[in-house]
Amino acid sequence: MADHEVIVAIVDDDPSIREGVSSLLRSAGWRVETFASAEEFLARSQTDPLSCLLVDLQLPELSGLDLQNWMIDAKLEIPIVFISGHGTIPASVQAIKAGAVEFLTKPFDEQQLFHAISEAVELDRGAREHRAELRQLRVRYDSLTPREQEVMREVVSGLLNKQVASELDISEFTVKVHRGQVMRKMHADSLADLVRMAEKLGIRSSKNS
């Protein structure tokens, strides 16, 4: 059901919840880490990335929502599932708005929990794949020479070789050579492929930027 890379973190100040949910998730094969407060969680090393965060809304000191905001600010894209004793409408709305995967009201049953966790894990998997692809593109892009990068920027903006040559004040032949290198280094099958890659990398033509 789940691969072993997946780690679920539980942040709840109540040991009953923490231990019960932990046991339940572990019985389903997830790796679980528990934290009694947001502060304790933040002190955790981030080298082993988490797939899901199960957070109590009413944490002492730093609340669940505070933690969510902090993670958004820190660009930590871990899917969050909120749990709460008494789900107040304003709090749940705020949480969902800020990107929470699910909002569970205690006591929740196994199916609700597993569903939410699975969803979060899937979400994380997608995000992870996206991040891996981007990382690969970035590596490829970084292997281009500055001139090649200039050529790629011009090409993906829809200019013809001739136009690129004039733009860059080089010969059309040279553009062709660079373009061939770019396609090869970027593992692009087609121009459309390269354009999509450029989009993912957020590359824009110098004219447009």
Add this chain to the structure above:
Amino acid sequence: MPDANENRVLETELRQVLDFAPQLVAVFGPERKRLYANRPTLDYFGLQLEEWQAISDPFWFFHPDDRERMASDVYTVRASEVAHEFEARMRRHDGEYRWFLFRDNPLRDERGRVTRWYLSATDIEDRKRAEDQLRIAADELQRVMSSVPDSLWSAEIDEQGAWTYRYYSPAVEKITGRPTSFFLQDPSAWFGIVHADDRKRVAIAAERLMSGQVEQAEGEYRIIHSNGEIRWIRDSGVARRQGTRLRIDGVVSDITERKRAEDALLRSEAYLSLAQRLTLTGSFAWDAKGGSDNYWSQEMFRIWDFDPADGVPSPKRSLERVHPEDRDKLKEYLERALSHPLSVTRAKDDRVVFGDGTVRHVPIPKRDSGTPQEVLGSTARRKEQAGSDLGSIDFRLMMPNESLKYVRGIMRPVLDHVGECIQYVGTNVDITEQVRAEEELRASEARFRTLVDHAADSILLRTEDGKLVDVNQNACESLGYTRDELIGMTPRDLVDPSEDPAFFRSVGERLNAGEVFAFESRFRRKDGTVLPVEVRVRPFWQHGQRFFLAIARDITDRKRAEKEREHLRQLEAELAHINRVSIMGEMTASIAHEINQPLSGVVSNGSACLRWLAADTPNLEEAREAARRIVRDGKRAGEIIARIRALVKKAATPMAQLDLNETVAEVLALMADEAKRKGVMIRTEFAEDLATVLGDRVQLQQVVLNIVMNAIEAMSDAPSKQLLITTSNEAIQVRVTVQDRGKGLDPGETEKIFEPFYSTKSGGIGMGLSISRSIVRNHGGNLWATANDTGPGTTLQFTIPQYKEGSIGGS
């Protein structure tokens, strides 16, 4: 050379001479052959010459006791053949032995051989006797001297002034502990044993005697006995001039005992004087015959304020000092006193000590053939016949400064051995203080009586047999009887007949056991109405009789007040209950969450447990852990519910010894979620060694609940929502403070918040703090609010007395 005829004449003449000589003379030839004895010799023995010559035993005449000595002496001497003398006794013709001095002279021829012995004997019997008598007399004197306790001494001073002791009688050894030789050897030895303080005095006296200024001197001074004791001696000396020398004879007597007796007498007099001073008692003696043998003790002078230097005042002068109103009374007493003679006190033998202290020998009258005792007995009888006790008399003295003195006097005549009045003796006691004290006592009694009569309680005094002997005004008024009616009644007559007689029997038993105790009862008035009373009874002893003092208080009002209080208390309890329930209502959401927590745990753990068991290889360890947590969480939920139930229960819990840390912590556990929900951080600082208190746990928790709820509420808009709860030991109390960081109170509000129906909260009914304060005060403590010293917010604190063994808690 005379011729033979001439020689014969001469011999005859010599013989005649010898015959007339007083001595006895005998002539012996060699070998002591008896040749001739003169007439006195023959007369002494009563023998003829021939008879004498015929005696063969040379010791025949000698006293048997002397014979042996004679034999040895004379024979020995004869052997040496020289002249010699000896004394011996010879028997006279009438058998009497007399002492003689013998002189034995040998006559020798030209060759030196003894041819003749001439023996003369002189009668020394009379001289011997005189000597013996003298010796006996001297011995006797010596014995006498050693038997008398006084020591005699004799000294001589020569023209150079050198002092030599000639004699010291042995008694000196007894007095000084030193032998006579000690003093005889060294003339200054005596002076050496004189007490240092007395030496100068003794030296001066001796000097005056030696210099001839006085012929006689005597003195009493101290010496140091060889055993270290100080001895008082009396030393006297008489000086007589003998040519150029001065002879002094003296007597030394040990007077230590006398001195001691004198000291004792002095002390006893001093004590008597002190006793008189301390007891304000003066003593006096009047000469009955109008003589001047009057005596007033120092205290007498002090009491009457006369100067002792002026002597004993005359009766007239004394009487003038007596208060005019008391003079006749005093005179009458003195006259009566005449018929109450005081008997003399008998001493030893025929000596008696009279009332004035003098000791006289009482001659026994011839006509009275009785012993002194019988004579005195007759006096005593006379006194008895005089009849009743005279007693004493109290009279007043007008002092020169116009102040009054109260005096109690006793006087008696003193009779001599023949019953004649010789003296009046008596005492005066200054009783001013006593009289004043008695007056004060009477006044105090009157005041006390007023006090008792005006007491708000009924006071009843009864004897052991149950009869009332005294009651106060209040008892009469509240029971409707007069004092005379009440006296003689018994408490049983007063108690309402509906009261349990068994109870009163037990009351009686406890009273008899000496217990002091109080009980409630009901009295029946004279008009039949009933009066509820609280009675306090204590037994006490006075003059050997036991009394019971009962103080009865009308408790009609108190009973009513008690009922009202009880009603109020119930109302208050109702209100407190309502308050608790309403707080719980306010906290419903929190409480629900609080129970939800463990419940969620139970659900999760339950699911987990099932899953662990359902796996292909069931993980029993995990399943067991999960099941264990289910049990734990279930219990936790149960505890929360129990706490809530306790708080909303209506019944009062009993007072118990409580640890306020625990009590407060339980409330905080209930409120943790509420606080969390409201974003309030609760911090606690509990004293570790907090003393316990006696209290109602639920009520005190309600107080904490109210205060903390208010504090959380007060901080709803505060930027820093921190709540600090502390406990601490005060001197005799335990203090709990709850400090919030809310908007705080206006200065006038700190007291107002405790008023009923005052609320700063929009939804509050305003009873919480009012009820809380009432609860705390019922516990003997206090609850108040103050503005925080630093920063915004309010501090509410309450104190509860520390628990002490045997203490009775509030409400």
